[in-house]
Amino acid sequence: MFDTHTHLDYIDDPASTRAELGLTGMVCIGASLLHARNAVALAEQYGDVWATVGLHPTDTDEDSDAVRAGIEALLGHPRVVGVGESGLDDYWDDTRRAAQLRAFEWQLGLARQSGKPLVIHTRDKAGQDAAHRGVMDVLRHWPDVTVILHCFSGHPEMLRFGLERGAYFGFAGNTTYKNAKEIQDAARAVPLDQLLLETDAPFLAPVPRRGKPNRPGYVRYTLEFIAALRGMDAAELERVTDANARRVYRLDAG
Secondary structure, three states: EEEEEEHHHOOOOOOHHHHHOOOEEEEOOOOHHHHHHHHHHHHHHHEEEEEEEEEOOOHHOOOOHHHHHHHHHOOOOOOOOEEEEEEEEEEOOOHHHHHHHHHHHHHHHHHHOOOOOOOEEEEOOOOOOHHHHHHHHHHHOOOOEEEEOOOOOOOOOHHHHEEEEEEEEOHHHHHOOOOOOOHHHHHOOOOHHHHEEOOOOOOOOOOOOOOOOOOOHHHHHHHHHHHHHHHHHHHHHHHHHHHHHHHHHHOOOO
């Protein structure tokens, strides 16, 4: 069982997460220079942890030549398997679009150059979708970059766009929430070979752990929920999504 997106360095005693609830691997997201360094350090320490490096759209006030150089230097590390998370976020502040776009395009370039997937974060203010449309507008100019639509929101137009593009869709604990109809519809619709499971731990704990700090092993609850949604055996969904994780992050390459 594979957690394709976790912030392991945010979790107290990360060593205790290993093998909980059948967990066999996880990708620690380095969404700033500090967290990228932390993610790489954890990946060096534990054989079942890999890392990404990048700059989150809400951290673009940190964007500088020095920060970019630091992230680019980490990109070639053998335990680094992806770029990001990057993208657009209007939820907290919708006035930073220009800075977010610059960082997004830079990280798309890193993904193209390295051949590693870009992990994409998209978040809008309630009732709006400018960030989703902005992400799609940018990605149309980068058709050759493999992308993971992290913590997929269920946005119907982005679902169609991602399916046509061959994107991977990451489903997190919020898929299990009672009011998450669009996300659940998407979790039924995405072809099995494009479906990934994640926690985004320590955020978005799934039912029955909602309201508590999330942990990588809790991906088990999302796995079982989506298997039930799709009317399939949980062990088979685990086999397929584990294979998808290893394929998109090229964990068996070399």
